[in-house]
Amino acid sequence: MSDPKQYVTDIIYGRWKSQIVYNGVKLGIFDAINTGKRNSEEIARELELNPVLTYRLMRALASLGMLKEHDNWKFSLTREGEYLRKDHPESLHGVTLLEEGPEHYAIWKHLGEIIRDGKQDGFLREFGYPVFEYTAVEPRYRAIFNDAMSSFSRGETAMVLDALSDYDFSDISQICDIGGGHGHLLCHLIRKYPHIKGTVFDLSNVFEKEEMLWANRLDLEDRCEYLAGDMFEEVPKADAYIMKHILHDWNDEECKRILSNMQKASAAGAKVFVAEFIVPGPDNPHFAKFFDIHMMCATSGQERTEEEYAELFEKSGWKHIGTWYPSQGIMGVVGAEKG
Numbered sequence: 001m002s003d004p005k006q007y008v009t010d011i012i013y014g015r016w017k018s019q020i021v022y023n024g025v026k027l028g029i030f031d032a033i034n035t036g037k038r039n040s041e042e043i044a045r046e047l048e049l050n051p052v053l054t055y056r057l058m059r060a061l062a063s064l065g066m067l068k069e070h071d072n073w074k075f076s077l078t079r080e081g082e083y084l085r086k087d088h089p090e091s092l093h094g095v096t097l098l099e100e101g102p103e104h105y106a107i108w109k110h111l112g113e114i115i116r117d118g119k120q121d122g123f124l125r126e127f128g129y130p131v132f133e134y135t136a137v138e139p140r141y142r143a144i145f146n147d148a149m150s151s152f153s154r155g156e157t158a159m160v161l162d163a164l165s166d167y168d169f170s171d172i173s174q175i176c177d178i179g180g181g182h183g184h185l186l187c188h189l190i191r192k193y194p195h196i197k198g199t200v201f202d203l204s205n206v207f208e209k210e211e212m213l214w215a216n217r218l219d220l221e222d223r224c225e226y227l228a229g230d231m232f233e234e235v236p237k238a239d240a241y242i243m244k245h246i247l248h249d250w251n252d253e254e255c256k257r258i259l260s261n262m263q264k265a266s267a268a269g270a271k272v273f274v275a276e277f278i279v280p281g282p283d284n285p286h287f288a289k290f291f292d293i294h295m296m297c298a299t300s301g302q303e304r305t306e307e308e309y310a311e312l313f314e315k316s317g318w319k320h321i322g323t324w325y326p327s328q329g330i331m332g333v334v335g336a337e338k339g
Helices: 004-012 014-026 040-047 053-064 093-099 103-116 122-127 131-137 139-161 184-192 252-265 287-298 305-316
Strands: 067-069 074-076 174-178 195-204 223-227 238-245 271-276 318-324 332-338
Touching: 004 014, 004 053, 014 053, 014 093, 040 053, 040 074, 040 305, 053 067, 053 074, 093 139, 093 332, 103 122, 103 287, 122 131, 122 287, 131 139, 139 184, 139 238, 139 271, 139 332, 174 184, 184 195, 184 238, 252 305, 305 332
Parallel strands: 174 195, 174 238, 195 223, 238 271
Antiparallel strands: 067 074, 271 332, 318 332
């Protein structure tokens, strides 16, 4: 860190940068640039935007490395900017619209009061509903939320499969993905292990668009079913359960209800795999420590250490059996077994 003051200044203005990227995505700038160079005036006409202000936005995006500026108001996509297109196989388009959109932008203003009074209810303070109830009653936000979850999954499935690459799945014939969304993780898992059948378990509104379901897209309809329900009430029977970014949404008591329902539904020897950003030790800066603050604003949950997940397992009738990490990436998978 050559200039500490400049480092702090860059952090202070960090939200300007993310809002510039957000508006580039929202306005369709990245999708309007296909290949080669495009003139900003042409893009402005196509998207029905002001041409002068469009150029200024694109110039700022170029300063952030998302675009490359050429002569005569022409721009092209950089490798980084490619990730902001809808059609990129690892698109961050949906993630951008969710995390820098009006809802998630608004709840952060309550952070100080949340810390002061100890109540993690940013969505309730701002919109009158907890986050998942708000998702159910607000179709626009629900669509963005579900798309973002798919975006997360496209990037994170590879990390989870890599982390579990040495695990022996031979004694597992039925696996259930709790809160599995469109089924990206589960479908890629059972495609890798053809002897396994799977169930994606989530709220009914998640399955509204059949064309988004990965079992259909990967021709796995005969081995993957979608089942609607409430994990706080009961879950399907399975040999193993997997959850990605589920437990971090909930406080300890809520997590124990979910894990206890899985324990009740399963037989001895059942497994559970929890894929999360795992908080490392005090000397290790990590994305999990930042994401934990977002959880503080958005949900009742938190990011946890390996030891904290092991304690949740123990209090819910499970035994921690190991933690696996991918060769690259920021996630880990904490595993447990029913005795």
